[in-house]
Amino acid sequence: MFITQTGNGIVTQTENSIRLVVPQATVDTYSNAQIASYRRRDEITCVPPLRMTVIARYEGELHGTAGFGFWNAPGLRLPQALWFFHASPPNNMALAKDVPGSGWKAATLDAKRWQFLALLPWAPVGFLLMRIPALYQQWWGIGQRAIGVSEVLLDNDLMKSTHTYTLEWLPDEVRFLVDSELMLQTRQSPCGKLGFIAWVDNQYAIVTPQGRFGSGRVAAQNPQALILERIEIVAL
Template identity: 35%
Template sequence: MSSVKSDVPSLAVQFAANQTPGSRVEQLGASSWRLSLPSGPAGQYRLAQIDDYTRLVRSKFPWRPPLALSLRARASAPVVPGTWGFGFWNDPFSLSMGFSGGVRRFPALPNAAWFFFASPPNYLSLVDDLPACGNLAATFRSPRLPALLLTIIAPALPLLAMPQASSLLRKLARQIVCQDAASFSIDPTAWHEFRLEWGLAQARFFVDGEPVLESQLLPLAPLGLVIWVDNQYFSWQAAARPAFGTLENPLPVWIEVQGLNVSAGCSA
């Protein structure tokens, strides 16, 4: 893990770079990066990520509203196997535990506001009338349940293998994990301008200056800033068991970001 710094005009961001073997994080400028994954088979996890929370406990994550995130981004292919994106979240699955220097945290329920790009077979919505795959602007809001309570719930997870029980648990989950999302159409291989305004009353998402989502469903602060690409998928559809794993990368893939800026205050 290495440290890189974004010298942005408004608020400084201190990033750490995390990558699996063969993946790369390259800083191209003061606020520009390329994150790349090698080709490889399914069954092997590949990740390239920068974030500003690896060494922090969740209560010390740096970002609270009102603020705005803006950057330019593009990808190497129209569809990158797995997921990629950027925005704010609470690292609910404590991914950083797998990397040197990462703080050990108990799992939590998700809180996030981000741009999220998901290839098939991802299905990332608990709400059937929300988009679950593709180019997404999305927010998640969940209560902060004590770690002990999550531990008590864990023995019920094997029931997810039973379709009827899985359907009931999915209905229960969407009462606890609230979400909002909208899809948008772009060519991800071309440069696009992205802006996320996380305000006190709403979150607003813009692509090339055009609004794609305005939501009053806001995540609980504080959150961390993350930019990533990986080959992971997760799918939990109605009347189906959850499925998750890693996808083949027939070719190397990458994403690039430029002009990253986090500014205090916003109009949302």
């Protein structure tokens, strides 16, 4: 695994765990504690079918985002991801119909789908239409499927103690389990190569079907940490 420590981010490793910690954070500085299976995009090599097993817990009240799973490290590219993902307010990535834009989730996203690219020229009109509640309820499901989004909100209390998180990524299906209990099963399976990532940072993002966009950093007065007791990725 490759380590990234940005701003106040700290990664420490003991015999029994890896700790990703942001002791404190300010809105002026991006802080990130991260491990990943890659440094460069040509090292992003994970493909289905595979199973990820992570035993983890959080410490402190999270301000920003945190999680573990797979993504394509998009940069300026269209994003793809499947992961266990936490976002605190003011994060608002409300891409799944009737699922809050923040919280502790199991989620998929694939903005490289041809369906999304086909709808992209109509996005400005779509944003306006989605501001009408009745039209959002009727039509946003089409947009959600186009960007490969499938989400379920998990109990925030899970984060306070150690649990086993399993992600099974198949070519035509993704399954998310917590302590062997199925939380989400979806056919929204991203295509292509992704990389493993686990992180804690103080970032927020706003992306909504109604055309609200924004990003920034949040302050954290107290330490926040992700403790990883086991990481296993195996081909199926």
